[in-house]
Amino acid sequence: xxxxxxxxxxxxxxxxxSVKIECRSLDFxxxxxxxxxQFPKQSLMLMATSNEGSKATxxxxxxxxxxxxxxxxxxxxxxxxxxxxxxxxxxxxxxAKVPPVNTEAFFGQGTRLTVV
Amino acid sequence: xxxxxxxxxxxxVQEAETVTLSCTYDTSESDYYLFWYKQPPSRQxxxxxxxxxxxxxxxxxxxxxxxxxKAAKSxxxxxxxxxxxDAAMYFCAYSxxxxxxxxxxxxxxxxxxx
Numbered sequence: 001x002x003x004x005x006x007x008x009x010x011x012x013x014x015x016x017x018s019v020k021i022e023c024r025s026l027d028f029x030x031x032x033x034x035x036x037x038q039f040p041k042q043s044l045m046l047m048a049t050s051n052e053g054s055k056a057t058x059x060x061x062x063x064x065x066x067x068x069x070x071x072x073x074x075x076x077x078x079x080x081x082x083x084x085x086x087x088x089x090x091x092x093x094x095x096a097k098v099p100p101v102n103t104e105a106f107f108g109q110g111t112r113l114t115v116v
Numbered sequence: 117x118x119x120x121x122x123x124x125x126x127x128x129v130q131e132a133e134t135v136t137l138s139c140t141y142d143t144s145e146s147d148y149y150l151f152w153y154k155q156p157p158s159r160q161x162x163x164x165x166x167x168x169x170x171x172x173x174x175x176x177x178x179x180x181x182x183x184x185x186k187a188a189k190s191x192x193x194x195x196x197x198x199x200x201x202d203a204a205m206y207f208c209a210y211s212x213x214x215x216x217x218x219x220x221x222x223x224x225x226x227x228x229x230x
Contacts, residue, residue, distance in 0.1 A: 034217045034218075041225075042223075043207060043223050044218075046217050049217060091159060093159075095161070097215055099215065102213070102214055103211070104149070104151055107160070109158075109159075109160055110159050110160065
């Protein structure tokens with residue numbers, strides 16, 4: 001299957017700082033990537049759809065100014081959590097489908113963010 | 117909007133036995149895909165099995181098989197000869213055709229008892 005690599009796997013940051021999470025498609029070009037957030041013992045919640053070369057589409061209730069998404073190339077999407085607060089602590093996962101078939105989604109390893 | 121419902125928050129099975137995880141979904145689309153993903157403690161999402169809606173034949177992957185009932189919008193996962201490594205969170209997911217995000221159920225936590 002296709003490989004999606006996410007980095008870092010764990011990060012701890014101080015309140016008020018920003019942290020960037022990278023999501024790369026290693027063996028295919030992803031025009032679209034998806035960012036999810038997962039709270040402990042819960043399901044994946046879609047945050048936004050990242051589109052290469054254009055603005056991301058955010059789900060209702062997700063603050064676009066707090067969660068900045070950039071998809072500047074066909075293999076890289078980044079999620080920046082700005083002015084982080086402890087309530088932003090969570091598990092963040094990216095995924096992508098392989099064009100042109102676009103069937104199953106392949107997932108990054110996830111990033112555990114802890115804001116202290 | 118599409119929805120996916122998993123009504124079993126937790127399930128347990130004896131090693132070597134068979135267990136079935138339930139999933140129902142709702143959609144008005146005719147062309148779509150259904151998946152079961154496994155999320156072990158590492159939290160890496162692993163595709164277990166997929167089913168194309170246009171295929172009548174149920175998908176199978178080694179010890180994993182599905183019972184796809186399109187009219188009833190039901191998509192259950194059967195795990196045969198359960199192994200300790202099968203213990204994980206299992207998510208049922210739906211996807212339209214095209215480059216659209218997956219819609220996930222709430223998940224079922226499976227425990228395997230030695």
